[in-house]
Amino acid sequence: MAGDExxxxxxxVVELSGVIDAKVLDLAGKRCSILGVDTPEPVLKLGSYLFTGEYRDATGTCVLFEETEPAAESSSTESRNTSCREKRQKLAKELRYFGKTEKRLHMSTSFLQEKAKTAEPGREAAEPDRENSFAESQEEAIGEAAEPVQETDKTPNQENPPTEMVVDDS
Structure with a gap:
């Protein structure tokens, strides 16, 4: 029965964490989209920012409120501090109960990286992948730094023997 659905x-409650600047805060109240809302790791797109996260149970109950327009008050007596009172009233916000939940979505900033392009077989040798070449050069640097330590542990240098102090208890 379609009518009974x-x-x-x-x-x-969505908690945003990570690299967040003032531009994200300006997007509050704007339209956003959540991809994979029924999946364990949904993705939130807010303006040009992407957030990925996971659902967590809240400690206790999260109570949700919405802002409402303050009701105009009519007072017959005027005070000397009318301007101060008006400023306070403009700053004060009225809240109305909206709902409650026990679920929260903890999300962190995500950055997109360009997917590695598949190179032609002839160009692959000419232009190595930057990530792989960086990793290889990093491994080589670590290996070179570790080699002298390993060599001196294996064979002592005869030209400059290390200074040793020996305590003879005899």
């Missing part, structure tokens, strides 16, 4: 609504 009901959509289950579930509220989730």
């Amino acid at each position: 009901e959509d289950d609504e579930m509220y989730v």
Whole structure:
């Protein structure tokens, strides 16, 4: 029965962490999209920022509120500090209960990396992959740094023998 179907609504608190700057905060209240909301690791796209995360149970219950327009107050008596009171009223926000949840989505900033392009067989030898060449050069540097230590441990240098102090207890 199509008429008896009901959509289950579930509220989730989204916690953003990682590299977040003022531009992200300007996007508050803007439209966002969540990819894979039913998967264990959803992806949130907020403006040009991407966040990946996981669902976690909240400690206790998260209570959700929404901002509402403050009701206009009519007062018959005017005070000397009317301007201060008006400033405070403009800053004060009224909140209304919206819902509750026990789920939270902890998300961290993600950065996209360009996928390695598949090179033609002839060009592969001419242009090595940058990541592989960096890893190889790093391994070579580590190996070169470790070689002298290994060599001196195996055979002592006869030209400059190390200074040793021996304690004779006899």
